[in-house]
Amino acid sequence: MESIQQFNDSIVDELKQAYDEKFRPFEESFLYKDFPYATPPDDAFFRxxxxxxxxxxxxxxxxxxxxxxxxxxxxxxxxxxxxxxxxxxxxxxxxxxxxxxxxxxxxxxxxxxxxxxxxxxxxxxxxxxxxxxxxxxxxxxxxxxxxxxxxxxxxxxxxxxxxxxxxxxxxxxxxxxxxxxxxxxxxxxxxxxxxxxxxxxxxxxxxxxxxxxxxxxxxxxxxxxxxxxxxxxxxxxxxxxxxxxxxxxxxxxxxxxxxxxxxxxxxxxxxxNLPQESLLRKMNALVQRTRQVSMHACLIWYGMFLLFLHTDWIFSFFKYSMFKDNIRRTSILRFIFDKQIKKIYLRKLHKIRAKIEKQYDFTRDESPDLRQMKQALMTINLNRRKTFNKKLFAAKDVFINEDLPAIIDRYHFLKLIILIKIFLKIYKINRINNGKFPKMIFESNNDGTPFGFAKGE
Incomplete structure (x- = not known):
């Protein structure tokens, strides 16, 4: 039992380290924790x-x-x-x-x-x-x-x-x-x-x-x-x-x-069986979370694109080319028109979600609650989001495509080794006892069992 617990702890440590180093920064870059439907896995989740x-x-x-x-x-x-x-x-x-x-x-x-x-x-x-x-x-x-x-x-x-x-x-x-x-x-x-x-x-x-x-x-x-x-x-x-x-x-x-x-x-x-099932459920929850965060990131990215697109159109309309670069740096104009652009974005959010689901094979269960997302977006400043960072996207892809499958494979491999060790230990004990298992309390018996229980039915 002690080796099984150590095995579970080692898998959890590896899972938490990979998540903290490679996927959590990607979540934070898209302000995922600021939305009500997001519950970030903390140490209590893993432990x-x-x-x-x-x-x-x-x-x-x-x-x-x-x-x-x-x-x-x-x-x-x-x-x-x-x-x-x-x-x-x-x-x-x-x-x-x-x-x-x-x-x-x-x-x-x-x-x-x-x-x-x-x-x-x-x-x-x-x-x-x-x-x-x-x-x-x-x-x-x-x-x-x-x-x-x-x-x-x-x-x-x-x-x-x-x-x-x-x-x-x-x-x-x-x-x-x-x-x-x-x-x-x-x-x-x-x-x-x-x-x-x-x-x-x-x-x-x-x-x-x-x-x-x-x-x-x-x-x-x-x-x-x-x-x-x-x-x-x-x-x-x-x-x-x-x-x-x-x-x-x-x-x-x-x-x-x-x-x-x-x-x-x-x-x-x-x-x-609960310890092993619990560990598998945590791994499955992280896999689902990567899909949910990716869907959220697509929606936010589209909103940011719309924000910049409308801002550039406003700049070209006023034709303040010299003033344009200064405003881009200070984000004054974006702040003025932010609410109006968000309203345009939120009106299109259902259509945007359907388009993203079709293009990237997301399911409706992986999509965020749009009502909660709309309420949060009216108060969240998207300009706080960090600029595009190729390293964050690369680390996210490594976590999803390499780290998670490797940890799951290692889990199944180590579980098989532990089961073999347990079997060999039982086999050794039984050989000492002349190859006979001790009499079990649940041994089949036809006497006094209702409904034909333990009668081979």
């Missing part, structure tokens, strides 16, 4: 642990699941049949148990929560971190959320759905909890599911508290859940569903022990 988001109705077992994973209570946890968790809680590692208020979290550059400042003070008062000295949390961060109340307003004075969507976008895994005893799949719960369906590659469903229902009831509940997910998510691929009672206590129905133990194993197996 962040995989994040797990827990969503579900109230009393569906989210907080209990956190306790089940880390094998202890976290500071401020409240568990009960009524709505108990009324805050967003980031459960993370700390040497000593402590609670950190949301207002302190968002100004900490070492954490990844700074963008949450945009949701305002009402949200920050309902956001906190719970630090726990747990080995599990050395590798992950868990986000426990307030339970969703059906057909009611969860916002409490802030954009609840916007907060959920931000966490869903940033998370590496999303667990959607459904209580087998109250299958109320409507109202606000359905809106949340429809909102996060674009992250279905990270989504997992947990059908919780099933050990107290009969087998016939479980079949009906499972069928109703699948029908609802098919309608709400418009699933193109099968989403993983975990069935069980994840609370760390003895099972009520011993006949289903094998099923529940196997489901526990599936969850741990799924979570064990």
């Amino acid at each position: 962040a642990k995989p994040m797990i988001l827990l969503i579900g109705q109230y009393s569906s077992g989210k907080s209990t699941f956190v306790k089940y994973l880390i094998d202890k209570d976290y500071p401020g946890i409240r568990i009960g049949p009524e709505p108990t968790t009324d805050k967003f809680v980031a459960v993370m590692y700390g040497e000593e148990n402590a609670i950190i208020p949301g207002n302190a979290l968002v100004i900490d550059d070492r954490k990844r929560f700074k963008p949450l400042m945009k949701f305002g003070g009402n949200f920050l008062n309902r956001f906190q971190a719970a630090q726990v000295n747990s080995t599990v949390l050395k590798g992950i961060t868990i986000i426990d959320t307030p339970g969703i109340l059906s057909d009611s307003n969860n916002s409490a004075g802030y954009d609840y759905e916007g907060v959920i969507e931000w966490f869903a976008q940033q998370s590496d895994r999303i667990f959607l909890f459904v209580d087998a005893h109250k299958l109320e799949l409507s109202g606000t719960f359905q809106k949340i599911i429809e909102m996060i369906r674009k992250y279905d590659d990270k989504l997992r469903i947990v059908l919780n508290k099933t050990d107290l229902v009969t087998e016939q009831e479980m079949i009906r509940i499972f069928g109703a859940l699948m029908w609802f997910l098919g309608q709400s998510l418009e699933m193109k691929e099968v989403i993983q569903i975990f069935v069980g009672s994840f609370w760390g206590k003895p099972f009520f129905d011993e006949k289903r022990r094998k099923l529940y133990e196997h489901e526990e194993f599936r969850i741990y197996e799924d979570l064990s």
Whole structure:
């Protein structure tokens, strides 16, 4: 495990160094960070642990699941049949148990929560971190959320759905909890599911508290859940569903022990892949960012071209040839006509975007939000942009065409070497044990398994 962590850290260091040296200067030259849709990757982005988001109705077992994973209570946890968790809680590692208020979290550059400042003070008062000295949390961060109340307003004075969507976008895994005893799949719960369906590659469903229902009831509940997910998510691929009672206590129905133990194993197996998935997601996010920044740069470059074109026309109109060079140096005339020229540019922005997308094969997802871009351009002085610099463009091309592919290839190569070392270590241990694997807890057994589980079906 230590070698895998070292491997991940080395890839992250290489990725961050290449970005800072070759691509960030290109971004800054086109004022990308001055636009509201731009969130520059900081050190917290590269160093962040995989994040797990827990969503579900109230009393569906989210907080209990956190306790089940880390094998202890976290500071401020409240568990009960009524709505108990009324805050967003980031459960993370700390040497000593402590609670950190949301207002302190968002100004900490070492954490990844700074963008949450945009949701305002009402949200920050309902956001906190719970630090726990747990080995599990050395590798992950868990986000426990307030339970969703059906057909009611969860916002409490802030954009609840916007907060959920931000966490869903940033998370590496999303667990959607459904209580087998109250299958109320409507109202606000359905809106949340429809909102996060674009992250279905990270989504997992947990059908919780099933050990107290009969087998016939479980079949009906499972069928109703699948029908609802098919309608709400418009699933193109099968989403993983975990069935069980994840609370760390003895099972009520011993006949289903094998099923529940196997489901526990599936969850741990799924979570064990998160470090590698998180690293791949960061690399993929940087690849997408290069496309988005390039599209932004094309739009800004066209605006600068239009600005200079109209300025030159105005100079030639007044025929002040001697005065022309002085004005060009001081940019006085550009300042006078800047607003009018921007209005011409903004009116044409949709057509300009369509032309650039067609010419350079950009997709609409890679295009910036034009409404936000127009608002920002009315206040941003484009004359602050640095002049054309061939070195910046060359460094950008090296980062996109050489550095990123080389880092991705190195990632796959080193991952293969580590997997081979792990296999050889297991093989060596098993040879010492006369070539036999120790008996597994999830060994197939036909006795007492419901639904024909582990019978080769």
